Amino acid sequence: MSRVRVHTGRVDEQARADERARADEQVRVDVRVEGLVQGVGFRPFVYGLAVRLGLAGCVGNDANGVFVEAEGASARVEEFLVALEREAPPLARVDRISVVPRAPAKAGIEEPDGSGARRDERPGKPAEIGGEAAGIEGGERGGGAAGAFTIVDSDASGRPRALVSPDGATCADCLRELADPGDRRFGYAFVNCTNCGPRFTIVRGVPYDRPLTTMAGFAMCAACAAEYHDPADRRFHAQPVCCPDCGPRLRLLDSRGAELPGDPVGGCAGLLRAGRVVAVKGLGGYHLAALASDEDAVAALRRRKHREDKPFAVMAADLEQAGLLCEVDAPAAALLADRARPIVLLQRRAGAPVAASAAPGNRRLGVMLPYTPLHHLLLAAVAEPIVLTSGNVSDEPIVHRDSDALARLGGIADAFLTHDRPIHVRTDDSVVRPFRGRGSVLRRSRGYVPDPVELRRTAPRPILACGAELKSTFCLAEGDRAFVSHHIGDLENYETLRSFTEGVEHFSALFGIRPRVVAHDLHPEYLSTKYAVELADTLEDAELVGVQHHHAHIASCLADNGEPGPVLGVAFDGLGLGPDGTVWGGEFLLAGLTSFERAGHLAPVPMPGGTAAIRQPWRMAAAYLQAAYGGQAPEELAVAVRNRARWTDVLALTRAGVNSPLTSSAGRLFDAVSALLGLRDAITYEGQAAIELEQHADPAERGRYRASISPGGPLVVAGADLVRAAAEDLLAGTDPAVIAARFHNGVADLVVRCCVALRDATGVRTAALSGGVFQNLLLLERAVDGLSAAGFRVLTHSRVPANDGGISLGQAAVAAARDRLRG
Incomplete structure (x- = not known):
């Protein structure tokens, strides 16, 4: 027989009384909030929340983020801790909340001892983890509502760990003021508040306070100062606050x-x-x-x-x-x-x-x-x-x-x-495109930087990754954070290199990262590689780590998706130096973060004239046609006719192997077809021939050319088969838009067939697509569709570019993984 417990009214009344007593019990906690919590109105938010709940204590900025001391009724403190994350300001991002219990003020204030507790590790009561509550001042408060809650001065001591907010677009409230003839900021070009405005581009150091920004030279007028110090105002502690009477002109x-x-x-x-x-x-x-x-x-x-x-x-x-x-x-x-x-x-x-x-x-x-x-x-x-x-x-x-x-x-x-408001850090506009309902970043800069990319596993030692030569970025990584820089450009002149070196110095100071590992591309002539070697010589006990270009591409995709690997990585781009000394760029890699195996690639063809073949895609058409027809390419092809004066000499170069390095580059294959179809014989910017080939393709065409794949280790794909098929269609009078589409579909098809063959050999069922060629939306769509239909889980880029702008993140991820492996 089951037993039924009967509660008397007195017992229930006692339980409720005990619960009320626990809720009314005075408690005190020291709180550490980490994430994007400086320059985004977080301290005013904390102040308003604490006042609303009748808590005593203080809030302030320091080098690690935001620190809080809160004291009051237990239930109110618990509500406060929950709301810290749930109700955070729109520009804020809370990564971690640490809580340390203290004796209430009436029992005597204790100074923080450096212990901490992660909020998500508290099973009903505070636990402990490492951390600090630096800058919290003690003092008798009398507990709860009897005390006061204040914003205290920032503590600039200690090693910087706080995040800096990206610049934010003007908010709706500021736009209303801008358009209101009755507002004192009507038509003022520098209106801002805690929810919007300049951040990263004006910050000179941390913590994020006005003296450490380029607004330091603009003293607030009485009206702006009143807003700045008014807890009820949305400009409460907004560092760039200004108006026509006191701000930039x-x-x-x-x-x-x-x-x-x-x-x-x-x-x-x-x-x-x-x-x-x-x-x-x-x-x-x-x-x-x-x-x-x-x-x-x-x-x-x-x-x-x-x-x-x-x-x-x-x-x-x-x-x-x-x-x-x-x-x-x-x-x-x-x-x-x-x-x-x-x-x-x-x-x-x-x-x-x-x-x-x-x-x-x-x-x-x-x-x-x-x-x-x-x-x-x-x-x-x-x-x-x-x-x-x-x-x-x-x-x-x-x-x-x-x-x-x-x-x-x-x-x-x-x-x-x-x-007259100075810009401290130059940042170009970011570029994105929609892809399957989300944004895919092509250039990561203003508005996104310096938000870190969270690493799935931590970097044991601080890392500087110096990136590649084109679309240059660098990356500073420590712990679980990787700070990928703003887009800097192509390292081809002094001004760009100076921007690169200044950026490294600024990020290092801003985030307190002093690299012990310096990662770089394998190409010895890249200015980023030379910088890495020279810098490592000046750093005590710094280790140089070379990372192969296409391995870095795939590692970047892994880090972008929070994946450790292994994956079947498809790295298609313009060029990158392979360990064998040849120019790679059409690669199938079996890759994790620590290492990779070249499991397949496009069959190498000569690049007649070396870098001249990049600037003049017709040269790649000549090389591919020679490979496709065994030296007997049809002379009536328009690309040969247009370039007749140099055609024979270029073919002779390729046959002799003079100034004609071999390349497996997918980018050069696209160049060849673009020139074959008469779209682009010479380029004025990087990737132009391939971009125009994509633009010319008929998206409704579903036919495809087929490339042969030679089995073995590694697989070798005959890109020349696609060129020959395109040439035959062109001679037959097929619409070039149809040919361009069939070529794209053929490249997507070879991606799928190679990945299927490698899956059958390795059992790896996840594919990662990276490299500048996958900025081609038509190719990306067809490749993802084909791989998904074949049962693959497909990783693509979203937070960092697939192009060389993401290389530095990949280098950092590889260097961190190798560091962990060594233990």
């Missing part, structure tokens, strides 16, 4: 630097409508602007900047205006309106009011929305989209210093819309 200058009279924004808008080119100072540097619909103005900008074909970005005032330019579905709208405000690559609408020179030969257009008050004011005054491209000449980095702007951009811009 706009100026419109002519091309010689003389100030022009009148309203700077209105004057700039008038110049743009009149067909002029204007340099505009943004968050991370200067941009060059022209009216997007004005062919003469955009063509003049292109000519002056020496940028023959590479597409320009366009800024639209809002989503409605962007929708007149491009196809904007829900995922695209979300990316455009994201607080990072990246450039988003979208399908251009037929008849869009954009000059042909803005993005020649490209079906897509890079569109972004305004992300500063100045951009909002300017777009409203112009009343139509503008081209807004990086303020630089050719391949130099974006100009960010006022002293350089006139000198470097004076021959391009007719005028300068500038201001």
Whole structure:
């Protein structure tokens, strides 16, 4: 017989009384909050939450993040701890909350002893982990509501561990003030609050307080100071707070630097409508602007900047205006309106009011929305989209210093819309594209940096990874955080290299990371490799770690997805030095983080003229046609006819092996087909031939060419088979758009067939796709579809680029894994 326990009313009443007593019991906790919690209104949020709950204590910033002392009724303290994460400000990101119980004030205040407890490890009561509660001041409070809660001065001592917020797009509240004639910040180009505005680009050090930003030179007026110190105001402890009476000031200058009279924004808008080119100072540097619909103005900008074909970005005032330019579905709208405000690559609408020179030969257009008050004011005054491209000449980095702007951009811009708030770190615009309902980053910079990529497993020693030569980034990693830098550019000139070295020094100081391991590419002539070797010589006990280029690509994809491997890695790009001394680029790797095996690759072909074959894709067409036809390529092919004067000599180079290094590069295969179809014999920017081949392909075509695969170790794929099939179709009069599509489908097919063969041999059922060739959306879609249909789990990039901009993260992940292996 089961027994039933009967509770009397007195017992229930006693239980409720005990529960009330426990809830009313006075407790005190020291709390450490880590993550993105400085410069995002976290201290004001904590203050308001504590006051609402009647708690005593304090909150402050230090080198590790935010520290809190809270005392009050047990139930209220528990509610406070839960709300810290659930109700955090919009720009904040809480990674870890540590809690240490203390004796309440009436029992005597104890100083923090360095122990801590992770909130997610507390089974109903505080546990302990390592940590500090530096900067919390003791003192009798009398407990709970009888005490006060305050924001205390920041503690700048200790090694920096706090995160720095990326720059955030202007919030809705600030935009309302900007448009309100009755507001004191009406029309003010520098309106901001704790939920938006400049962050990373103005920070000189941590903790994030005004004296350590480029706003240090602007003393707050009485009205701004009152907002700054008012806990009920959303500008409470907003470090860049300012107004027209005390903040930065706009100026419109002519091309010689003389100030022009009148309203700077209105004057700039008038110049743009009149067909002029204007340099505009943004968050991370200067941009060059022209009216997007004005062919003469955009063509003049292109000519002056020496940028023959590479597409320009366009800024639209809002989503409605962007929708007149491009196809904007829900995922695209979300990316455009994201607080990072990246450039988003979208399908251009037929008849869009954009000059042909803005993005020649490209079906897509890079569109972004305004992300500063100045951009909002300017777009409203112009009343139509503008081209807004990086303020630089050719391949130099974006100009960010006022002293350089006139000198470097004076021959391009007719005028300068500038201001006197310094930019500490130059950051170009980020570029993303929608892929299967989410964003995929092509260039990671403003709005995303310096948010770290969380590593699945920690790095035992601090690491600096120096990246590659093109689309340069570096990465500093320690513990479970990897800080991938902003996009720096191609390390081909002094200015870019200086930007690289300055960036390394700034990140190292900002995050307190002193590298003990320096990772680099295997190519000895990369400037990033030379920098790594020279730096390691200056560091005590530093270890150099070389990481093969394509292994780094796959490791980057693994780190991007939080995966350890092993995977079947498909690394398709332009080039990277292989351990055998040849130029790789069409690779199938069996890879984990510590090591890799070359399990397959495209059959090598000569690169006639070496790097000249990269600049002149017709040379790769000649090499591939020779391989496809055994030296008897049809002479009537148009690519041979167009280049008749040099065709025979180039073929002779390939046969003799003179200045014709062998390459397995997938990028060079795409170049060859682009030239074969008459799309591009010579390029003006990296990847142009392949980009135009993708743009030319008919997306409705499902036919495909088939490449033969030679079995063995490794597999060898005959890319020349695809070229021959394309040439035969071309001679038969097939539409080049159909040929381009069949080629793309053929490349996707060989990816799937190779991965299936390697899965059967190894049992590995996860594929990772990386390398610049997988920026090709048509190829990526077809490859992912084919692999998924074949039963693979497929990893692609989202947080860091598939191109060489993600190489530094891969190098860091490999170096950390090897360090762990050594124990």
